Amino acid sequence: MSRDNASSTSKQVSGAISPGKPLSSRTTSTRFQDPNLPSHTPSQNHDHGQPPQHNPNQIHKNSSLSRPALHHRRTTVQTRYISMLLALDAIPTFHNFLASFFTWLLLAGYLVFPATFSSFQKRGLDDMEAGARNELEKKILGTVKNVSLLYVAAFCCGVGVAGSTWLWWKHRKNYVWVIQRLLVPCLMNSIAGLLSTLVNVYSARDGQYSVTAKATLGVTGAFSVVGAALFLLYNYVALSSVKRKHRHEVRDLEKSLGGEDVLRGRG
Secondary structure, three states: OHHHHHHHHHHHHHHHOOOOOOOOOOOOOOOOOOOOOOOOOHHHHHHOOOOOOOOHHHHHHHHHHHOOOOOOOOOOOOOHHHHHHHHHHHOOHHHHHHHHHHHHHHHHHHHHHHHHOOOOOOOOOOOOOHHHHHHHHHHHHOOOOOHHHHHHHHHHHHHHHHHHHHHHHHOOOOHHHHHHHHHHHHHHHHHHHHHHHHHHHHHHOOOOOOHHHHHHHHHHHHHHHHHHHHHHHHHHHHHHHHHHHHHHHHHHHHHHHHHHHHHHHHO
């Protein structure tokens, strides 16, 4: 009876396994591991020089505890001179354009004024008496030639001066911008107008100063003197004082930072 049970059991097992499919050679030890690679245990990895696995949270906690504190220090000082330089970028581009336009109008007025100069031609008047000729010369030189151009020149100079004065008042605290955009161009243009007036009088008018020539010479000379005085005042007094104070503050900051570094090195 037991032999029959054993034979029936073996038949069931042999029937369950197909003869055409070989049995799987995988075992529990090679199911998730390449059989060609040697197997290492955690203790073997540690013995062969590989570091053991650690918890990243624990590493972050230990590094944050052992990390030295960073010393934040101020390496620049916000002086008035630096504020002026930084404010140059904040000034609208339209104001820069207006500064160039107004100073150009001033120069245009200076160049148009010589066209209104009158002169006395002495040729053909040799038979005239000296007294009458002098009286005629004074009358001619007292008149204005090309009155319309005189209005144009006066308008250009007036608008240029008014616009430059408005821009100076608006940005008067920024010495750098005032010097670069207003004082230097106005001074150069005034000197150019003064030279243009003198050249016109002594080359085209035979040295005769008409009323408009005298007025133009006075205006260009006055603007040249005022422009030079303002330039010297702003550049060599006001701006130099701001730069001097800036150097002192920077030097004091460097000394204080140097002292902190020495104390930190000793500590």
